[in-house]
Amino acid sequence: MQVVFNGEHYQGGTEAVSDRVIIQADNGDIELPLRSVVPKADVVVAGDLMFGLLPMDSQATKVISVMNKGTAATNFKIDWDRSTSLQVSPAAGQLAAYDPSCSGHECQLSSTQEEEEGEVTLLLGDSVLSGEGGRKLVYSATVVKQSFELLSPAKVPLHEVDFGPQLFGEEHSRTITLLNNGPIEAKYFITYGSAGEMRGKLEQDKETASSLHDPDNPYADLILATRQKLRSKATNDNPFTIDPLTGTIPPFTQAPITFKFAPKDVPRRKGFVALLPAADATTRIFDFVALIEFPGCPPTTRIKLPVKGKGMATALKADPMSLVFGDVPTHGWADQLLMLHNTNTVLPVAWRGVKQLPYFNLMPSSGTILAGQTNQPKALGSHSGAIPLQVTSEAGGSVLQELQVA
Structure with a gap:
C-alpha cells in the first residue's frame, strides 16, 4: 500500500496535518494513523x-x-x-x-x-x-544642532596658531581647547602638513571628507604621527608636533590639544666651507595647515586651522676675536673691552660664559642682548687662554651657539 501526501492546497500557516486509514480485514479492522509536517518559514x-x-x-x-x-x-x-x-x-x-x-x-x-x-x-x-x-x-x-569651536587659553575663539619668529634649536608649545558644543559624543582626527601637502585634502569633495578615517582603528593616531616624523627627518621641514592626533569629546565638554614648535636649520652637508649668511637671511618660514575632522558629523563641521612659525639662526659676534694683553707686571692687572654684538634684528639672545679661567675673569659672565644691540663686558687677567661663550635659549636650557675668544 502506498500513501501519497500533497500539501500544495494547504494554507501557508498550516504547520501539520493528520488523518487515519482504516484497513478492513476478515479478522477485524486495522486503524493506521497518518501525520505529516508541512514546511513553514519562521x-x-x-x-x-x-x-x-x-x-x-x-x-x-x-x-x-x-x-x-x-x-x-x-x-x-x-x-x-x-x-x-x-x-x-x-x-x-x-x-x-x-x-x-x-x-x-x-x-x-x-x-x-x-x-x-x-x-x-x-x-x-x-x-x-x-x-x-x-x-x-x-x-x-x-x-x-552640533558644532565645534577652537578656543585660546584666554577662552576666546581661535582662528590660527602663530608662534612668530623663534631661534633654531628652541622648542615652544601652546595648548588650545577644542569645544564640543553639542549633545552628542564626537570623535576627531587631526591631519596636518604644509599648504602644498594639504591642498589635495582640502579640495576634496566635502561629502567624503569625513569618511577618510576609520574611527574604530586604534592605530590611526600612531600611523599619522609616524608619517609626519619620517617626512621631517631628512629635511627638517616639519617643526610642528600636535598631540593628540585623535580622541573623543563627550557632549558639552572640552579637549586640550597641544601644538609644539621646534624649528631647525637646513642640514649642512660636508663639502666646501663658506661664510655663513646673516641671521635674517637664514629665516625659514613654516606655513602649515591642520585639518580637524569629525567622522559621523556633517562635512561642514571640519575645522581648517593655519599653523605658522618662523625659524631664525643665532647671530652672536665678538669683537675682537683675539685679546692680547702684552706684558703685565706681577700682581698687576690689565683689562680690555670685548664687544658682543647681536646681529639678529628680530630676536634677543641670552649668552653666558661657560667657565672662568684661572687668571681671567669675565665680567659680567652672562646676560641678554636685545636684537641689533651690543654688550661690552670686561676681560681681566695676566695669562693667555680661551674664553668660551655659549648662546642659550631664553629659558636657560639648550645651547644654541658656541664661540671661542683667545
Whole structure:
C-alpha cells in the first residue's frame, strides 16, 4: 500500500496535518494513523530603528537582522515611504530554509529636519505580491544642532596658531581647547602638513571628507604621527608636533590639544666651507595647515586651522676675536673691552660664559642682548687662554651657539 501526501492546497500557516486509514480485514479492522509536517518559514527580526540623537545634516546607519529559523524558504520585501530620507539596502530577497545566519539590512537615515519618524513594513511570502499585512517596524530620530569651536587659553575663539619668529634649536608649545558644543559624543582626527601637502585634502569633495578615517582603528593616531616624523627627518621641514592626533569629546565638554614648535636649520652637508649668511637671511618660514575632522558629523563641521612659525639662526659676534694683553707686571692687572654684538634684528639672545679661567675673569659672565644691540663686558687677567661663550635659549636650557675668544 502506498500513501501519497500533497500539501500544495494547504494554507501557508498550516504547520501539520493528520488523518487515519482504516484497513478492513476478515479478522477485524486495522486503524493506521497518518501525520505529516508541512514546511513553514519562521522569520525572526532582530534590532531596532531608534536612531536617537542625530546632528543636523548628518547621516546615521542602523542594521536590522532578518533570520529564517523555519523549514521552508520564503521571499521578503521591505517597504517604506520613499518620500522620506530613509534608505534600506537590500530591500528585497529570499531567505533560505534553516538559515541561522543573519541577513543584515542597513537602514540609513539622513537628518534634514528636527524630527524624523515613520514605519518600515516587512512583507513575507504571499504578502510580497499582495502588499497586505506584514510586520511593522517604527523608526525615529531626534535631530539636534552640533558644532565645534577652537578656543585660546584666554577662552576666546581661535582662528590660527602663530608662534612668530623663534631661534633654531628652541622648542615652544601652546595648548588650545577644542569645544564640543553639542549633545552628542564626537570623535576627531587631526591631519596636518604644509599648504602644498594639504591642498589635495582640502579640495576634496566635502561629502567624503569625513569618511577618510576609520574611527574604530586604534592605530590611526600612531600611523599619522609616524608619517609626519619620517617626512621631517631628512629635511627638517616639519617643526610642528600636535598631540593628540585623535580622541573623543563627550557632549558639552572640552579637549586640550597641544601644538609644539621646534624649528631647525637646513642640514649642512660636508663639502666646501663658506661664510655663513646673516641671521635674517637664514629665516625659514613654516606655513602649515591642520585639518580637524569629525567622522559621523556633517562635512561642514571640519575645522581648517593655519599653523605658522618662523625659524631664525643665532647671530652672536665678538669683537675682537683675539685679546692680547702684552706684558703685565706681577700682581698687576690689565683689562680690555670685548664687544658682543647681536646681529639678529628680530630676536634677543641670552649668552653666558661657560667657565672662568684661572687668571681671567669675565665680567659680567652672562646676560641678554636685545636684537641689533651690543654688550661690552670686561676681560681681566695676566695669562693667555680661551674664553668660551655659549648662546642659550631664553629659558636657560639648550645651547644654541658656541664661540671661542683667545
